[in-house]
Amino acid sequence: MGGIGVVVNPHAKGNRTVAPDRERRMSEILGSDGVVRVTPNLAAIGDVAREFAERGVDILAVCGGDGSDHCTLTEFHKVYGDRPLPVLLPLRAGTINYIADATAGRRGTPEQVLARVVRDERRGHTHVTTERDVLRVNGTELGFLLSFGTAVNFLRTYYALDRQGPWQATKLLSKMILSAMFGTHISRAVFQAVEADIDCDGDALPFRLFTFFFAGTVDQIALGFKPTYLALRKRGFFHVIGGPIPARRLIRRVVRVYRGFPTGEPELYDSFGQRLSIDFARSTHIMLDGDILEPVVRCEVDVPFRVTLIRG
Numbered sequence: 031m032g033g034i035g036v037v038v039n040p041h042a043k044g045n046r047t048v049a050p051d052r053e054r055r056m057s058e059i060l061g062s063d064g065v066v067r068v069t070p071n072l073a074a075i076g077d078v079a080r081e082f083a084e085r086g087v088d089i090l091a092v093c094g095g096d097g098s099d100h101c102t103l104t105e106f107h108k109v110y111g112d113r114p115l116p117v118l119l120p121l122r123a124g125t126i127n128y129i130a131d132a133t134a135g136r137r138g139t140p141e142q143v144l145a146r147v148v149r150d151e152r153r154g155h156t157h158v159t160t161e162r163d164v165l166r167v168n169g170t171e172l173g174f175l176l177s178f179g180t181a182v183n184f185l186r187t188y189y190a191l192d193r194q195g196p197w198q199a200t201k202l203l204s205k206m207i208l209s210a211m212f213g214t215h216i217s218r219a220v221f222q223a224v225e226a227d228i229d230c231d232g233d234a235l236p237f238r239l240f241t242f243f244f245a246g247t248v249d250q251i252a253l254g255f256k257p258t259y260l261a262l263r264k265r266g267f268f269h270v271i272g273g274p275i276p277a278r279r280l281i282r283r284v285v286r287v288y289r290g291f292p293t294g295e296p297e298l299y300d301s302f303g304q305r306l307s308i309d310f311a312r313s314t315h316i317m318l319d320g321d322i323l324e325p326v327v328r329c330e331v332d333v334p335f336r337v338t339l340i341r342g
Contacts, residue, residue: 034064034148035087035116037078037102039094041070043194044123044140052093052123052140059145063152064089075102079109082116089147089340090116093140095124100173100319103164103337107172117159119147119340125194126320129174132248133160133339147340158341163247163333165268165318168326173319175246175258176331178308179224182317187220199253207284210277221277225311230270230303237299242280243272245306245331249290252320256290260302266333270306273298306331 036056038045045052056066064087067078082090092102099120106115120130121140136143150157164172184206191198209217223239244251246258247268260269275297283293292300306329313325 032086032088034060034089034091034119034144034151035078035082035085036060036064036066036091036093036121036144037075037098038066038068039092039098039101039123040068042094042098042123043125044095045093055141056093056144059141059148061148063148069102072101072105075105076109079106082106083109083113087116089119089151091119091121091144091147093121093123095122096126096129096174096319097321098124099129100171100321103172104170108170115337117157117338117340119143124320125189126252128251129248129319129339131254132174132250133162134341135339136341159338160341161336161338162262163266163268163336165245165247166332166334167316167318167323168328168330171318171323173321174248175244175251175317175319176329177244177317178226178310178314179240180221180242181244182315182322183220183222185317185320185322196253203253207281210281213278217277221280223274224314226314227309228272229307230299230301231305235272235299237273237297239274240272241277242275242298245270245272247333255288257287259290259292260300264302265336267302267304268306268331268333269302271298271300304333 038053053066053068069075069078092099120135121143122130123140165176166172188199188202206217221241223241225239228235244257245268246261249259249261250256257271258269275295286293308329310327313327315325316323
């Protein structure tokens with residue numbers, strides 16, 4: 031049967047109040063060319079994955095944020111196994127949507143982007159696509175960007191705001207920068223060092239404390255920052271950057287981090303690899319594509335395969 035399958039996360043920020051109507055509108059856009067399924071939990075995503083696998087869906091559109099992409103990828107891979115996943119189409123409907131941004135996905139509402147893809151399908155046009163390697167965390171969780179410590183603390187503060195969005199995230203980041211410059215409480219709370227032994231491709235990182243850490247296969251994160259600027263340098267590898275750099279020193283390099291340039295900081299490990307082992311000194315929350323996962327004491331990361339994404 032093929033066609034397009036749409037997964038709608040009703041908990042994503044952009045779907046919370048419009049999910050039922052969004053399901054109807056998307057179904058009208060697709061017509062006989064696909065199906066829309068609303069997935070309120072992980073079990074529902076697994077059921078949809080089995081249905082889409084039976085249908086032989088060609089394009090998997092995920093209507094949510096980066097957390098929705100991560101959860102959908104993980105559950106679909108459990109069902110598909112060694113079979114290639116459908117071509118992915120991220121639709122911006124979440125609190126954080128940097129996967130779509132990092133892959134230069136078309137701008138517009140989920141309905142507008144889906145309508146353009148459906149129109150191209152019906153006209154027989156070739157979609158503009160790109161590929162990205164996928165991170166696998168502890169053998170099961172799939173995503174594109176891993177972090178812990180400062181990133182987790184920042185996200186917790188951000189998610190606690192009454193409203194979320196680019197403007198709110200920018201204001202929070204500005205507060206953090208000013209706090210780091212003057213050494214006030216906000217930066218001390220967010221930039222707490224995490225103790226860990228980290229090994230990348232058999233080589234131990236030369237630090238045991240980390241105030242800043244990212245491992246990713248996408249070269250852009252929230253608000254357009256590009257700390258993982260080597261992410262696309264080599265197929266089958268991810269960029270690793272991290273170390274005990276103090277908040278004030280990092281702030282001095284914020285423009286270079288934003289533009290995707292090497293910081294030149296001796297207190298940052300900056301390279302790429304294929305395998306990563308992290309042994310935390312104590313149980314620690316990790317972040318994968320904007321989702322804060324359950325605490326772990328050990329984290330194994332590798333790159334099992336690549337996925338194809340539609341830019342629009």
